[in-house]
Amino acid sequence: MRWSRTFIHTLRQDPADAEVVSHKLMTRAGLISKVAAGIYNSLPLGWRSIDKMSDIIREEMEKAGAAELVMPAVQPAEYWEESGRWAEYGPELLRIKDRHDREFCFGPTHEEIITDIVRRSIKSYRQLPVALYQIQTKFRDEIRPRFGLMRGREFLMKDAYSFHADAEDLDQTYRAMKKAYCRIFERCGLGYTPVEADTGNIGGSESHEFMVLADTGEDAIMACPSCGYGANVEKAQTGPVKAAPPWPLAESETPSSVHTPEMRSVEEVAEFLGVDPAHLIKTMIFESDEEFVAVLIRGDLEVNEVKLKNHLDCTHLQLASEAKIEQITGGPQGFSGPVGLEGIRIIADPTVIDLKQAATGANTLDTHLVGVVPGRDFRPDTVVDVRTASAGDPCPSCSEPIIEKRGIEVGHIFKLGTKYSEAMRCTFLDAEGKENPMIMGCYGLGVGRTVAAAIEQNHDDKGIIWPLPLAPYEVVLVMLNSDKPEVVEAAEGLYAQLKEAGIDVLFDDRPERPGVKFNDMDLIGFPVRIVAGARGLAEGNIELSLRSGGEKTLVPITDMVETVRKTLDEIRAQLPQ
RNA sequence: CGGGGCGUAGCUCAGUCUGGUAGAGCGCACGGUUCGGGACCGUGAGGCCGGAGGUUCAAGUCCUCUCGCCCCGACCA
CATH class of the missing domain: 3.90.960.10 (YbaK/aminoacyl-tRNA synthetase-associated domain)
Known part of the structure; x- marks a missing residue:
């Protein structure tokens, strides 16, 4: 793609309404723009990153045995009445009416719809398990949206649901999903940690959250450096806390x-x-x-x-x-x-x-x-234990002191049990011909939030430093001195070759001054940069450098495609495939 | 919803206390000089000062109401 033909508009200054670094940078780099509180446009550059994130998720979901589908964003109230959540869910549920005055909501999650889909078709234990997922826009009328894509009201989420005949089978899928989530975050090059979590009002028994560690994270995590125990502070247990010191006053028979x-x-x-x-x-x-x-x-x-x-x-x-x-x-x-x-x-x-x-x-x-x-x-x-764990308390599993970290919750998986299947009569016949409610699991992952979290974790004072798998373009080709025909010719030629070689490249063909182009390239944070200018070309060379640091290298123009390919391979080799 | 803050040019902001002809920088357009890390000079376009009501000879500025946005808390991918 040519810069001049796509839609990339960077900002020189931080937007006034952004607080956290990912929000500032995503706006400045032209990835997103705001429409209303918690509601954003994904601009072409931002959408490319989100799309790459989505593809990684798809690959891992398929490996975990889940099939993709898409459910409607707008859902009739009846389903929610059936599950009981029409009454249970608070004002966070955006309720709307159609022209006939029928009630609908904009889906904040899809347990009701998926349960309906499965109950219509699955009748026997022989047809189980089933695992389905979608990547789709959710709406939650959050009390307080904030931090750009970190907590939007409208946001892109991958939600998966699984249906089982028994708890052991759910266990298996739950573990497979947990593994898939780990792989997803690892493939993105993110530092993350899975922690035990509270199940919240979705209900269910076991639950894990996937936290991307970042100081700006909204969640507190209690973690044990010695044994690896980790839990959201909402859920965290502790070992026996230190007893109170001896009573300093006289003891008495009565208060x-x-x-x-x-x-x-x-x-x-x-x-x-x-x-x-x-x-x-x-x-x-x-x-x-x-x-x-x-x-x-x-x-x-x-x-x-x-x-x-x-x-x-x-x-x-x-x-x-x-x-x-x-x-x-x-x-x-x-x-x-x-x-x-x-x-x-x-x-x-x-x-x-x-x-x-x-x-x-x-x-x-x-x-x-x-x-x-x-x-x-x-x-x-x-x-009953109702105390909040705090740093220094003994770990519940090994008694060493636990520490507190901040994290961004990018994924959350639950064992749902039969809450929805019972309420909505999603049942199957077992081997004895007896009717049972299916046992369910559900698995959420914030797509945009993960991209934002990746930026929180990978940036410097100049801008984003994309992990290769999420970069909107892996390579940027910057043409300097676009008034010189020989430079234009060389850069155009190289661009054509890179495209021909299937390299994910953006060609900065704008007639801007070098400083402007360099700053934009740093701000957006393309992992691999190629700079073609009159200076190097006089010797038949083009510069190659990495956003992540290191020296610029001069590469003969004839070797450039091969060098770029090798460079990309080297970066990929660092990441799990 | 409670507490705090902010709405003035496309963006970032002055001007509001103390009422008196709407400003700067960046961006944008045109001309010129520049050209390897956000150039410079000149000219120009661009505003119902968030909206409504009020006070006043006169309101961006004072008062009332409203809408929007941001931050802190309870919610969550």
Whole structure:
């Protein structure tokens, strides 16, 4: 392709509305442009990268035994009513009406439709398993879209679904998909890590996320450098955390009240009482779908709302309002405690039960209790792990300290189980002639997001440094001195040869000054650059260099095609095929 | 939705506090000089100052309402 015939428009300055580097660079390099919040054009250059990403995904999906199809973006409400998600899904689901006032939605995901497709055709265990995938535009009316392609509302996603007769079979496909995902990210040359994940409201049992490591990542990952354990912080378990230090105050038969004026925070109270924050029992009142619960956690730890939400099996969870706290506990916010607390479920983290002596709010203004003994002075209804893992906590599998990293979630795979197949009667007859719901898995991968993540990971202050497999063009041929006929002739000739040789090349034939062309070439980040100018051509040479660094080399024009081919082969050899 | 910020030329931004003829740089067009790392000189085109209402002799500037965009939090590929 010739630069003059395609549509590449670079920007000299960072766009005002971009914050993260991938968004800035994708906009500046002319890969994308914004239409509305979270809604973008993929311009020709950007589309080429996305298309290459898609092809890698296709190859690996086929290898994993999944067949490609495309489902509609717009889906009738009935399917969603059947699965129960029309009511469950929040405002993130873009609901629309047609001219007959019939309800539809713009698909945020396709479990309902795929389940319908499969239930129509598959009736027997002999026809299972089935695995299907699509690469298609999704719409999720995110509360807050941001960071360009990183979190758009409309975005390109590869979603795959598998259907099985039994859990072992799902297991096999799940593992195959996990492997396919690893290969996809490896082939793109991305640094990534699979981590255990929460299943969120899609439902299901086992789940992994694929995180591209980047400081700008929106997710926190807890990872163990010694044994390789990794989990999203939402899901992360820890080994036994350090016990609280010995109780510094006198032990007593009953809790005693202490006047603690205006002391609301754990730090204030601990210091005032002369105890360690770990001696406090933090009591938080949450409001879930239908009830209020009191959650007890050690003062030096934090509640993990995702774990709590999973335990309560609710869809919404928030901290109760101050008024509600007062109504339930009888005291103002900041002075809640479990002693004498009635009419509300009490959930305690195990670390609370382990305390020999503790301090806690007295459910009375400006008052705390000391010498509280869990089990003696209060009894929680449930003891369950609801704490947030933090760096330095012991790894749940090897007890070494875990560390925190940031990641961009580019893929997420789930074992769905029978949530959709049961709700939508997607069943098969087993060998005994008995009807069973199919067991499902689903496997998502953000296509545009992965491309953006690749840029987050591969750039410098001049621009993008594309990994070869995702580069919009693998090679750029820059023609300098386009006013000199002999240069034009040589460059045109070389361009024709490169095309003839099947090399993925963009010919910068613009009559721009050299500086402009060099800067554009750096900004866009083509991996292999060929510069044809009067200076080198006087000696019959053309320059070859790599965006990733290293020296420029002079290559006789007659050897150029072969040299480019060899260079590309060398780069490819570094990547898994 | 809560908290913060911003809407002025295609892009990046001044001008708003303190009301008085709409600005700069880049880009674009034309002419000239240049030509291996975002050239220079000259000329020119380009604006309902996000929108609506109000205050005022006079509003980009003050007030009210609205729409859009960005950032922090809860959601997620």
